[in-house]
Amino acid sequence: MSASWTRAFFRPEIFTPGSAEAEAAAAAEARFAWKALGLKRGARVLDVACGTGRHARRLARRGADVVGVDATAAYLREARRAARGLKTARFLRADMRRLSFEGEFDAAVNLWTSFGYFATPEEDLAVLRGVARALKPGGRFLIDVIDFAAILSRRTFKNWTPCADGSYLLEEASFVGGADPRVVTDWVVLRPGRAPRRARSSVRGYDRARLFSALRRAGLRPVRAWPRLGYGSSRPSDGRLVVLSVKPG
Numbered sequence: 001m002s003a004s005w006t007r008a009f010f011r012p013e014i015f016t017p018g019s020a021e022a023e024a025a026a027a028a029e030a031r032f033a034w035k036a037l038g039l040k041r042g043a044r045v046l047d048v049a050c051g052t053g054r055h056a057r058r059l060a061r062r063g064a065d066v067v068g069v070d071a072t073a074a075y076l077r078e079a080r081r082a083a084r085g086l087k088t089a090r091f092l093r094a095d096m097r098r099l100s101f102e103g104e105f106d107a108a109v110n111l112w113t114s115f116g117y118f119a120t121p122e123e124d125l126a127v128l129r130g131v132a133r134a135l136k137p138g139g140r141f142l143i144d145v146i147d148f149a150a151i152l153s154r155r156t157f158k159n160w161t162p163c164a165d166g167s168y169l170l171e172e173a174s175f176v177g178g179a180d181p182r183v184v185t186d187w188v189v190l191r192p193g194r195a196p197r198r199a200r201s202s203v204r205g206y207d208r209a210r211l212f213s214a215l216r217r218a219g220l221r222p223v224r225a226w227p228r229l230g231y232g233s234s235r236p237s238d239g240r241l242v243v244l245s246v247k248p249g
Contacts, residue, residue, distance in 0.1 A: 016052075020164035022112075023054055030058035032230045033109055036244055037140045039064055043106040046134050048096050048127070049114030053079030053089065059109075060089035067105075069094040097123055099130030106136060110143045111229065113240075116204035121180065121214070124204060128218030137249020141220055144229050147241035148181060148205030167191040181205035211243055220245040 016022070033055065039045065041063030047056040050068030052075050060066045060083070068091045070076055076091050083089045094100070097118065108131050118124055131141055151157065157173040173185040182202050189197040206214070212222045226242040 026054040026058055029111065029229050030055050030062070033111070033142055034059065034062055034064075036142055036224075036226075036242075037107040037109075039107060044104060046101065046105045046108040046131070048099070048108060048110045048131060050079060050091060051075045051112075051114070053083055053091060055109060055111055056089050056091070057083050057086060060086055064088065066090075067092065067101075069096060069099070071095055097126040097130065099127075099134055101130075101134035103133070103136050105134050106139050108135060108139070108141045110141075113145045113203060115143060115145055116206060117202070118204075121204065125214060125217060128214055128220065132219040132247055135247040137247060139247045139249075141215075141245045141247070142242065143211070143215075143245075144240060144242045145206050145211065146183060146203065147207060147227070147239055148175075148183070148210075149207035150227070150239045150241075151175070151183070152177075152181075152205070165191075175205070206241065208241060208243075211241060215243065215245045219247065221248055 033039075037045075039059070039062070043064045045056075045059055045064045045066045047053070047059070047066055047068040050056050050070050051072075053068050056066045056068040056079070066089045068076075068079060068089065070079070070091070071093065073093060076093055079091045083091070110127075110131070115127065116124055118127075135141065152175055157171070159169075159171045161169045161171070163169055168190045170188040170190070171185055173183055176182045176184060182205055185201045185203075187199045187201065208225060215222050222243055222245045224244045228240055229242050
């Protein structure tokens with residue numbers, strides 16, 4: 001797969017992190033992150049791969065001072081528009097592999113599988129090391145990814161989703177094993193009166209052991225994991241892996 005596939009995939013007409021469905025779920029997800037991270041008013045929070053800022057805005061409204069970073073200019077324009085008048089949320093364009101912060105943040109988040117899209121595991125490790133550098137000693141990091149172990153048994157996955165804007169999204173995923181496992185997904189977006197839009201995504205498969213190992217190599221200590229981005233033991237797993245880690249200090 002071409003290294004430029006991310007530019008073809010992370011664009012509003014294919015992948016919309018600020019969709020009505022995503023916005024509707026964001027309030028509960030931000031509440032969970034606030035509690036899991038032990039945040040208090042005035043805490044400085046880094047949102048890595050913030051997309052359109054749906055979590056960053058809600059954390060800021062709870063009293064955090066939030067910096068969101070993302071590589072997609074269109075997403076950041078939407079984030080700034082939606083956060084207009086909210087002085088405790090700002091958004092920067094940056095490559096998450098090259099974060100320039102040093103000991104500035106009380107906490108950081110990376111939510112909804114905004115991790116694992118790079119060509120090599122070493123690039124993923126560069127992201128985690130950048131997050132670790134950005135945190136103060138004792139700072140906390142919450143990461144949320146697809147749990148590769150939970151979905152591997154399916155081998156293939158198809159999902160047909162009606163969207164609030166009247167379009168339909170068809171996702172068809174396949175799972176690649178081996179030393180560097182991945183989830184490869186073909187996306188087709190259908191809108192009435194328009195030609196279909198197609199793209200392919202590829203994300204590295206992390207299970208608990210691999211993600212814990214990567215966090216430790218980056219200088220972070222995993223302390224807790226959940227099977228969903230939210231509380232409630234009565235619910236079945238959402239097929240996700242949510243991990244809280246701490247920067248020693």
